[in-house]
Amino acid sequence: MDKLILGRYIPGNSLIHRLDPRAKLLAMMIFIGIIFWANNLWTNLIVFTFVFSLVFLSKIKLSYFLNGLKPMIGLILFTTLFQVFFTKGGEIYWSFWIFQITSFGIKQAGIILTRFILIIFFSTLLTLTTMPLSLADAVESLLxxxxxxxxxxxxxxxxxxxxxxxxxxxxxxxxxxxxxxxxxxxxxxxxxxxxxxxxxxxxxxxxxxxxxxxxxxxxxxxxxRGYQGGEGRTKYRQLSWKLTDSLTIVTMVLIGLTLYLLKY
Structure with a gap:
């Protein structure tokens, strides 16, 4: 319970903290889309380098990200082992009844494991560097x-x-x-x-x-207190889109293009 990450915000003044929550939310959506193009060693290396660079820039301890990973360990292991034992193709290393370990199965399991870790790390970064109210304002603005x-x-x-x-x-x-x-x-x-x-x-x-x-x-x-909905209401918290936010989205698009070109 004490290590729950959802809804937790770590105050800071890093570059990631100062980004507009709309930019971080859009970056998260783009990341979830382009992560499926990382299907070989080089593309995964690029994405790993990018994500851990963001973790370093956030100036937040790695232990927080590992705690965000812990609640999903059961699902990650189940999905990874399912890929190892039930994916057919390539060289067969071991076979028994309906279970089979192949080179293609190990490769797919590694890709699935990597995707899980990267998506959880990226979403944890979004949660830890964005106040919940700012995140809600970003969702409302984007919708x-x-x-x-x-x-x-x-x-x-x-x-x-x-x-x-x-x-x-x-x-x-x-x-x-x-x-x-x-x-x-x-x-x-x-x-x-x-x-x-x-x-x-x-x-x-x-x-x-x-x-x-x-x-x-x-x-x-x-x-x-007279709450009557959103019509005619003003906002105390004003979102401000800056050049760094635009550069963030451009960077995500460029990484996506790079992964697309290198995925084969």
Whole structure:
């Protein structure tokens, strides 16, 4: 719980911190698209160098990025091993029943593992260097064209900002409930899988009750302050697009073109 990265912001004054959140969000979208062109040694080396250069520029400890990787280790291992044992093609190194280890399978597993690590590192960088409220403002700003089609853009941004805001609060509630249950003799680590699932129920019920109570209190507070939606509202936080933001997007596009040319 204490190492949860989602919704956590590390204050700083690095080049990455100073970028407009819209630029960082667009860069993230471009990165997710171009990462699938990294399918050989040289393209992966380029992307690894680029991502770790950004990590260095952010001036944030590498341990934070490793903590962001930990919750996904199970999924990463499952996907990687699935590629190793079930992908056919190339030279066969080992075979038993439906399982088979081939040169092509090992190559695909390495590519999938690399993509997972790079995407998680990049998304963690976005989270750690961008305040949740600024990220919500960026989403609202980027979705503004959809307002023409009657999409409630402001409400979507508001929901995102409140969701990110209350993630640490929900984690604190979960930790407090678990400590209370442990004081009553509950052991969340003993027993088989079914018993472990049943042990989660005493956590979920009070957590849901606490969440609904907090949501109701928040709604009452917003109504008491005269909240009426996004129409006609001004913003205290103003986003400012600078030359460095444009250069960031251009850099992402150039890296994408390089990966496309070198992917074969």
């Amino acid at each position: 503004k064209p959809l307002a023409f089609f009657k999409v409630p853009v402001h409400e979507l941004g508001l929901m995102l900002s409140m969701s990110l805001r209350f993630v640490p609060t929900l984690m604190d509630d979960t930790q407090r409930i678990m400590n209370a249950q442990r004081a009553r003799g509950v052991d969340f680590n003993e027993g088989n899988l079914i018993q472990k699932v049943k042990a989660i129920i005493p956590i979920l019920i009070p957590l849901f009750a606490s969440s609904f109570k907090r949501a109701d209190g928040l709604a009452i507070a917003m109504e008491a």
